[in-house]
Amino acid sequence: MRAIGIILAGGSSSRMQDLSKRRAVCAMPVAGFYRSIDFALSNMTNSHIQTVAVFTQYNAGSLNTHLSSSKWWDFGRKQGGLYVFTPAVKASGNLWYRGTADAIAQNLDFLRSCHEPYVIITSGDCVYKMDYGKLLEYHIQKQADITVVCKDMPASIDTERFGTIRMNEESRIEEFEEKPVVSKSNTISCGIYVIRRRQLIELIERAEEEERYDFVRDILVRYKDMKRIYGYKIKEYWSNIASVEDYYRTNMDFLRPEIRHYFFREYPGIYTKVTDLPPAKYNVGVSVRNGLISSGCIINGTIEDSVIFKGAFIGNNCYIKNSIILNDVYIGDNSHIENCIVESHGTIQANSYYKEENGIKVVVENNERYVL
């Protein structure tokens, strides 16, 4: 492959409420057993990109644990590898990453030391499948300086979280608004870019001199009339998980057969760290209707329209509806949970009642656990 990969995995998000207290958004569990960054990593490896850098900063520990071995995504080779870059003390000073462009700037040596001519940049908090090879072909064919992956969203979308784009008939980007309150367009940037490596180094060096630190605002928006920036529209599934509502909806999407088929059964697959959990176990008195259940779970109650992550225990006579139960949660007997996201490793005492009438409630319960 003629490209290296960069995964921007730095951010926290206040829209994640309590869910990002403990971990980076890119380390959020998704669809029962993945973590969000697995999608970007798997796309990289499936597109034969061998050298991938992950820039991370906020709660980096969560991501570091997940990436403790790179073999699950088939990195860790003599040719290429997976590199995790966190901010470090340097001769030039010890600064946090002040923005996406700054994260790249602080690690320019990595970019300089590679020999591949192109760079694929993606964010680590999106759920999608993509062949970056095809994207790169498009980029070359358009003779673009930068290509931005974009997608038409329903008119109802809240554009305040995204960058919106307007293109001319040749797909060249004419307008790029970052996080507009009201937008003229409902085509949004997916946060996936292709750029020539030398070009990127040049632009980043310039931005750094001018003390500009954001890749979108200070490079894409600023240079959009000077450089040839093109849009690459996708129709396939793509979803950003960086708000509680979107996180909930994305997980619930996996209850739809076509989404499951697309991600779970169609080639190429999405890979994640292997956890060696036993099969899920269903005891007497269980009822599961429209539920996604992961390995290591022990189920004793009733589950409807919900996603249950790895290693969860659901007690007798429980009723779980329209909810997401994250990894290793213990739910005591006779509990009722409806329209909730239960934070991982939580312990819900027996006879608890959680029901959110409007929207989704994030439940964080760290009670003591008495189990075998």
Added chain:
Amino acid sequence: MIKKEMIAMLLAGGQGSRLGVLTAKMAKPAVSFGGKYRIIDFPLSNCINSGVDTVGVLTQYRPLRLNSHIGIGIPWDLDRNFGGVTVLPPYEKSANSEWYTGTANAIYQNMEYMENYNPDYVLILSGDHIYKMDYETMLDFHKSSGADATIAVMPVPIEEASRFGIMITDENKRIVDFEEKPEHPRSNLASMGIYIFSWKVLKEALIKNKDQAGLDFGKHIIPYCKEKGQFLYAYEFDGYWKDVGTLTSYWEANMELIDIVPEFNLYEEYWKIYTASDVQPPQYLGPESAIERSIVGEGCEIDGKVYNSVIGPGVKIGKDTVVSHSIIMNQTEIGNGCNIEKAIIAEKVKIGNGVTLGAFEEKENETKPGIYCEGLCTIGERSVIPDNVKVGKNTMISGETTAEDYPSGVLDSGRTLDKAGD
């Protein structure tokens, strides 16, 4: 120089013919077990959990599935710079090329492999039991008792003792005598087929007996050591240990896993069983599904009803299908409106719609009554069963079958329908 205190030699070459069609295309250690594992995962996981990181796996009968499962040992952390897992098939020599003719003969033929690691002790394992055991504690016992060879034994009910090799010990657990499948057992300590030898003792015994036809540990090496007056000790193991050598014991061992608190608990954190899984995603249970008392592997899509069953990874079960008391292995697909009772269905089988398995009165199987018995209906891997047929008990089906193979849509109890060939 490489030095390993103890290395393991895992005998995985046997067919396990009493598992019938399940081992028609693969060696017994490669047979699926417990919803996601294969039998060999248990000794391999025991090795790494016990700190034994050098394992030679001796293969001979149909090794492909075993080879691809083991790979370079990544799932068990046995991909090592020094040591790790090595698959050891029989090989051609300048003179007298031969297959592995017996358990000890197989070990003898891999003398060079063992010598490379310069071990003090060699652990001999077989790849056909379900158990969790710390070989390190056994090694401690071996060292502290000053044994030349230690045999792991398990107390069994005295009335069943005549099915096993029985060890008779003194009060210090030293073996004074042994008998193979005795009619009137003098002890209830059954050999588990797990041995630790001090390397020098093993090497000497193997070389001395190398010309013995079908050189076997139980029949030749152990008696030889005893005659020489070497110290043989019995290491008593009292955990769960299950032989899954026959279809009925295989079925029973699987069914034991679905008890509320099973005797063999896979959910314990501290002694994990590792396996190579090609399917990772969660399982989905549809709006009309029902499930009770079952364990289900990754990536299954269940729209039917499942009771008292063990379902492997990637299995699809269609609407209005009822599966009970059955084992369904990896990536088998079952259509709609089927009724499946007490069946063992191997990997990648395709079953049409409206199929009944386990119907009619029980009759003795026509070809192998000792294997296909106790009402089980056994389907070999990659078989195809057409729509709307009824299959009886004690039956075996293998290969791509069509409606013509079932006169008036029926395969009576006790019938064998083998279209797979070799």
